[in-house]
Amino acid sequence: MSNRYDTIFEEIENKILELIVKAKVLDELVDIRNKYLSKKGEFSVLMNKIREVEDKKAFGESYNLARKKIETRLSEKIAEFQKFALNEQLKSQMIDITLPGINQESGKMNPFFKVKREIEDIFIGMGYTVENGPEVDSDRYVFELLNIPKDHPARDMQDTLYIDDNLLLRSHTSSVQAHVMEKAKGKPIKIICPGKTFRRDDDDMTHSHQFAQVEGLVIDKNINLGNLKATLELFAKKMFSKDAKIRFRSSYFPFTEPSVEVDVSCFACKGKGCSVCKGSGWIEILGAGMVHPNVLKMSGYDPEIYSGYAFGIGIERVAMLRYGIDDIRRFYQSDIRFIEEFNKKVED
Numbered sequence: 001m002s003n004r005y006d007t008i009f010e011e012i013e014n015k016i017l018e019l020i021v022k023a024k025v026l027d028e029l030v031d032i033r034n035k036y037l038s039k040k041g042e043f044s045v046l047m048n049k050i051r052e053v054e055d056k057k058a059f060g061e062s063y064n065l066a067r068k069k070i071e072t073r074l075s076e077k078i079a080e081f082q083k084f085a086l087n088e089q090l091k092s093q094m095i096d097i098t099l100p101g102i103n104q105e106s107g108k109m110n111p112f113f114k115v116k117r118e119i120e121d122i123f124i125g126m127g128y129t130v131e132n133g134p135e136v137d138s139d140r141y142v143f144e145l146l147n148i149p150k151d152h153p154a155r156d157m158q159d160t161l162y163i164d165d166n167l168l169l170r171s172h173t174s175s176v177q178a179h180v181m182e183k184a185k186g187k188p189i190k191i192i193c194p195g196k197t198f199r200r201d202d203d204d205m206t207h208s209h210q211f212a213q214v215e216g217l218v219i220d221k222n223i224n225l226g227n228l229k230a231t232l233e234l235f236a237k238k239m240f241s242k243d244a245k246i247r248f249r250s251s252y253f254p255f256t257e258p259s260v261e262v263d264v265s266c267f268a269c270k271g272k273g274c275s276v277c278k279g280s281g282w283i284e285i286l287g288a289g290m291v292h293p294n295v296l297k298m299s300g301y302d303p304e305i306y307s308g309y310a311f312g313i314g315i316e317r318v319a320m321l322r323y324g325i326d327d328i329r330r331f332y333q334s335d336i337r338f339i340e341e342f343n344k345k346v347e348d
């Protein structure tokens with residue numbers, strides 16, 4: 001469709017189309033659009049002439065036709081440039097999927113911490129709260145308040161590293177018992193305290209100068225040895241096997257009376273006797289007992305009204321039994337092969 005006004009637009013239209021053809025980069029096209037087609041652009045202002053012409057409809061049609069032609073060409077060329085730019089970008093960012101990847105090693109948990117967390121979870125599930133105590137402590141908390149006076153022979157079993165005459169690295173987590181009782185001021189207690197302990201031990205397959213225990217302490221009215229047995233049996237079932245049994249053997253600790261050594265039925269042979277339990281069918285796992293009346297008294301509890309039990313579990317010992325680890329020193333050597341091997345065993 002053409003009309004008598006077409007010639008008004010022809011010249012500028014051809015000029016713009018030529019510029020579009022010649023444009024080499026996207027910016028040039030944007031400039032063309034601004035210069036000619038924006039509100040006051042050189043092409044747009046031609047529309048003002050409509051006031052002077054006779055056949056306004058024909059003029060408008062002619063204007064629109066020319067404008068449409070320019071706009072179409074412009075858009076086509078812009079799209080062309082954009083496509084080209086995108087292709088260039090894709091080419092430059094090409095990934096060679098045949099190259100070998102860089103493996104991200106993820107951290108693995110040391111079996112010690114797995115077992116520590118499991119022990120905590122089991123007791124938290126039974127309503128215990130987790131407490132902490134100092135690793136460097138005074139003679140009073142590590143020994144005196146636990147009924148181990150200065151000249152007591154039981155100190156020999158727990159010889160440790162002294163900082164001065166009074167300060168020492170705690171030889172057991174039982175020291176936390178005294179701290180917790182002091183804070184509780186005669187109120188009932190139900191806590192566990194996992195932590196490091198230190199002894200002047202020879203370092204061999206089953207001993208280390210540093211190891212860890214989880215102390216347990218429950219004090220309330222009417223607490224008895226049956227409660228202790230039920231608690232430890234549940235612990236053994238959750239930790240070792242559903243059908244685990246425990247037995248008490250009488251023992252001696254200055255801070256408990258009676259005191260017991262606790263054995264768990266061998267989970268490897270189910271009590272028949274094997275190398276794990278050295279043929280006996282039982283494995284010793286911890287020490288425990290009823291809190292000694294002297295200990296209760298020294299920390300402000302009336303032993304006529306209150307009673308309690310305490311236990312001390314060796315974390316490494318449990319982990320060694322649980323996973324068949326032969327040497328306690330493996331826990332501390334940060335040998336990645338050991339940790340990896342162990343994680344495989346558990347998670348497979």
Ligand code: PHE
Nearest residue numbers: 172174287288289310311312
């Ligand atoms: N503290 C004792 C030890 O280290 C273990 C223990 C804790 C025994 C609590 C009885 C009660 O050998």
